[in-house]
Amino acid sequence: MTNLLLFPILIPILTASVLLFFPKRVAAQRAVTVVGLVASIIAALFLLRTVMTDGVQAVTLGSWPAPFGISMVSDPLSVSLVLTSLLITLGVVVYSFRSIGEGREKYFYYPAILFMLTGINGSFTTGDIFNLFVFFEVLLLASYLLIVLGGEKRQLRESIKYILVNVVSSAFFVTTVAMLYSVVGSLNMADIAEKVTEIGQSGILTVIAVMLILVFGLKGAIFPLYFWLPGSYAAPPVPVLALFGALLTKVGVYAIIRTVTLLFPHDPGFTHELLMILAILTVIAGCIGALAYYDLKQIVIYNIIIAVGVILFGVAQMNMAGLEGAVFYLIHDMLIKAGLFMLIGVIIAITGTSNLREMGGLMKTYPGLAWTWLVAAFGLAGIPPLSGFFGKLLIVQGAFEADNLWGGIIILASSLIVLLSVIRIFIHAFWGEPMPVKGTSAGIYRGLLIPAVLVTALTVFYGVGTEWLRPLMWDAAEILHQPSIYIDAVLKE
Amino acid sequence: MKSSDVILQTATKVVFFLIFLFAIHIFFAGHYTPGGGFVGGLLTASAIVLLLLAFDLKTVSRALPFNYTIMIAIGLLLALGTASASILFDVPFFTHAYDYFDLPLFGETSLHSAMLFDLGVYLVVVGATMNIILTIGSDD
Numbered sequence: 001m002t003n004l005l006l007f008p009i010l011i012p013i014l015t016a017s018v019l020l021f022f023p024k025r026v027a028a029q030r031a032v033t034v035v036g037l038v039a040s041i042i043a044a045l046f047l048l049r050t051v052m053t054d055g056v057q058a059v060t061l062g063s064w065p066a067p068f069g070i071s072m073v074s075d076p077l078s079v080s081l082v083l084t085s086l087l088i089t090l091g092v093v094v095y096s097f098r099s100i101g102e103g104r105e106k107y108f109y110y111p112a113i114l115f116m117l118t119g120i121n122g123s124f125t126t127g128d129i130f131n132l133f134v135f136f137e138v139l140l141l142a143s144y145l146l147i148v149l150g151g152e153k154r155q156l157r158e159s160i161k162y163i164l165v166n167v168v169s170s171a172f173f174v175t176t177v178a179m180l181y182s183v184v185g186s187l188n189m190a191d192i193a194e195k196v197t198e199i200g201q202s203g204i205l206t207v208i209a210v211m212l213i214l215v216f217g218l219k220g221a222i223f224p225l226y227f228w229l230p231g232s233y234a235a236p237p238v239p240v241l242a243l244f245g246a247l248l249t250k251v252g253v254y255a256i257i258r259t260v261t262l263l264f265p266h267d268p269g270f271t272h273e274l275l276m277i278l279a280i281l282t283v284i285a286g287c288i289g290a291l292a293y294y295d296l297k298q299i300v301i302y303n304i305i306i307a308v309g310v311i312l313f314g315v316a317q318m319n320m321a322g323l324e325g326a327v328f329y330l331i332h333d334m335l336i337k338a339g340l341f342m343l344i345g346v347i348i349a350i351t352g353t354s355n356l357r358e359m360g361g362l363m364k365t366y367p368g369l370a371w372t373w374l375v376a377a378f379g380l381a382g383i384p385p386l387s388g389f390f391g392k393l394l395i396v397q398g399a400f401e402a403d404n405l406w407g408g409i410i411i412l413a414s415s416l417i418v419l420l421s422v423i424r425i426f427i428h429a430f431w432g433e434p435m436p437v438k439g440t441s442a443g444i445y446r447g448l449l450i451p452a453v454l455v456t457a458l459t460v461f462y463g464v465g466t467e468w469l470r471p472l473m474w475d476a477a478e479i480l481h482q483p484s485i486y487i488d489a490v491l492k493e
Numbered sequence: 494m495k496s497s498d499v500i501l502q503t504a505t506k507v508v509f510f511l512i513f514l515f516a517i518h519i520f521f522a523g524h525y526t527p528g529g530g531f532v533g534g535l536l537t538a539s540a541i542v543l544l545l546l547a548f549d550l551k552t553v554s555r556a557l558p559f560n561y562t563i564m565i566a567i568g569l570l571l572a573l574g575t576a577s578a579s580i581l582f583d584v585p586f587f588t589h590a591y592d593y594f595d596l597p598l599f600g601e602t603s604l605h606s607a608m609l610f611d612l613g614v615y616l617v618v619v620g621a622t623m624n625i626i627l628t629i630g631s632d633d
Contacts, residue, residue: 003580010586014573020566061587069585 004050005057005074007043008082009121011036016114026105030097033110037090040117044083051079052472056479056489058127066491067191073127073490077327077476081124081254084331088246088338089117091455095342096239098447099349104149104237112149113243116142123251127490129180130187132255133173136219140166143248146240147232158235165228169218176211183208190490193262193483201266209264209271213256213278220252222312223281226305230289233304234297238345241297245304246338250330253308257315257326261480262487268318276316280407282309283414290421296344296354296429299421300337303380306418307333310411314395315480322398324477328466329391332379335459336387339376340422342452343369347429349448352438356425361434369449370430376456377426379463381419387463498547505547512540520615521608530611534618541619542626550631561627564620572613575606 015036022028051057051074060069074082093113100109119139126132144166148159181187183204184195196205214225221229233244256275264271282305289302311333314326344354346369351359363370375386382388392415399408462469479485516536523529544553579588591605 002583003586006586010573010577013569017566017569017573020562020569023562059585061585063585063588072586 002059004043004047005059005072005079005125008040008047008086009118009125011040011043012114012121013118016111016118019111019114020108023108023111024106026102029105029110030093033093033114034090036114037086037093041083041086041090044079044086047074048079048083048472051076052475056486058490058492060490067186067188070131071127071188071190071490072125073190073486074125075476075479075486075489076472077254077257077479078124080327080331080472080476081250081334082121084334085117085120085124085247087458088334088455089113089243091338091342091451092239092242092246095242095345095448095451098444099345100237100239107149108145109149112142112145115139116146116243116247118142120247120251124254127189128187129189129192130177133170133177136173136251137170139248139251140170143244146243147236149240150237152235155235158232161228162232165218165232169215172211172218173215176208176215179204179211180208188490189258189262190487193487194491196263196266201264205264206267206270209259209267210274212259212263213271213275216252216255216259217278218252220249220256220308221282221305222256222308223278223285226282226285226308229305230298230301233301234295238341238348242338242341242345245301245341246334249304249308250334253311253330256312257330257480260315261318261323262483265318265483272316272318275312276404276407279309279311279313279316280410282306283313283410284309287414287417291417294356294428296347296356296425299425300340300344303340303418303421304337306414307337310392310395310414313407313411314391314398317395317398317402317404318481319398319401320477320481321394321401323480324473325391325394325396325398327391327473327476327480328394328469329388332387332391332459332462335455335462336376336380339452339456339459340380342448342455343373343376344425346445346448346452347373349440349444350437351429351435356428359429359435359437360432361430362437363430364434366445368453370426372449372453372456373426373430375460377419377422379456379459380422382415385463387459389463390466502547505543509540509544512536512543516540520611523611524605524607530614531618533611534615535622537615537619538622538626541623545626545630550627554627559623561620561623565617565624568613568616568618568620570613571616572610575609575613578606 015032019029019032057074058071060066060071062069093110116139119135119142122135122138123132126135144159144163147162148155180192184192186192186195218225233241236244260271260275286302286306286309290299290306293299293302311326311330314322314329347362348354350362350366353359379386379388382392392411396408396411399411516533519528519536520530520533523533541553541557576587579586589606591603593601593603596602
């Protein structure tokens, strides 16, 4: 089927459009959303199998020849990101049933999630740089609604910052695309890559590459540009935070990966060196933040920033080990961040606060939650059988192969700080003297914990099944390493 | 003291239809001349806004009893459906089709499926604009 790779984008937008007809009927909203997501997951699984057996899938919309129409491209990296996003969204939607509240559910909460998912999956799949901009706006517009929905004072204040930052970065994006178009004369990414190779990466193209890194860095929160993230992400309720933390910054990271591997790989002495320095600074800034706070949400939010740094550091090595590690770590991080945010949501529901100093001794009353948290924390830090290990191992191997000894050592040291930051939550919240807590009903507790445990279990399988996933990740890294495979798949004939 | 808007209201009753017809013209002309779903939708919305200025919110919503959110949804489904029809024929998404038809009044006319997509855009634009204006307008 020609259009198979579009189904994970089309089914969410179709479901979202249908949901607009009956916003006040909460039960129907929930049912239709789950059905739509399950259908998308099935489509994504079929797509994954097709990509694994037949190689990169590409379709140019409207039956136009390749560089003239909008190309959509599904390679192993994008299809695994799409599948991961769908799984996480399904988990978060089930989690929302017990936590988001009817007030929000009646005001287009589920349509907003599905529209955001459309934008995310579209950004992962598109092969056209202006179409990437459009999908960015689709996901950003939906995320504006999600961040402000509910209208609490804090949400209103933070959404103004969030919108302001993203409007500025979108304007930068358009300017950069305009510059790129005036130099290269094409918007199709494969075509741009080919033309950049032909004319050589001159000074102006390197400037454009750096501008693209800045634009996507603002979305994906790299070192000097992450300032908006901790405040904005702490404002919305936990399920929205889980979606944002797991998916939104990773779209920016994915866009940086595509930019530096496909479009501008010809001047690594400048662009990749710059990216590596920024990545290391991002890791350090994230580590400082993760240790500085006694607030559950802030600790995990700063862990997002650390992970963004680690992934980009892997990409900046530009060897197979580094790239494969980055791909492994990217998907691990999406899953584990969703799991962690869902778990802190359970803790907040029980204790009624996100301040670590006001909780303790939850181990006795909520052992299931405690052990799940411990598994998730070890997975995040990269303890061997769990999911974070293999990606970081490959990234460090890539760093040593590329002679970036100190970078590799900083990445390893950051793992310790990551572990410390999440184990501190474990020690303060679960050990010690029991503190008086607000408590929650068994039904809500179970309704929140089960999806969180399922997502955490997914990360455990991801870690244990490394050998089984390796061919997929290897293919993904190979295409990043040799962009000609991607270009040939799009510009065939 | 109650002010009288006789001139404004009478002029509006005439001008509304002129603007509306012009919007329809712009919408249909989009394929060969400047125009299309977006400006057509904005013009239609502006005609309704003129009604809102001359009369009050209640009168207008009684005269035009649309739920604009549903209008957006219908527009989205129409646009999506037009583009997705290509899936049934197993050609790339968004492939359009056109043909020549002998219509009773117009004679030989070319009909293009892009028009249906534009109709979707038109409905979304009208729905979104009216939603914004009505939400702000009815807010106290």
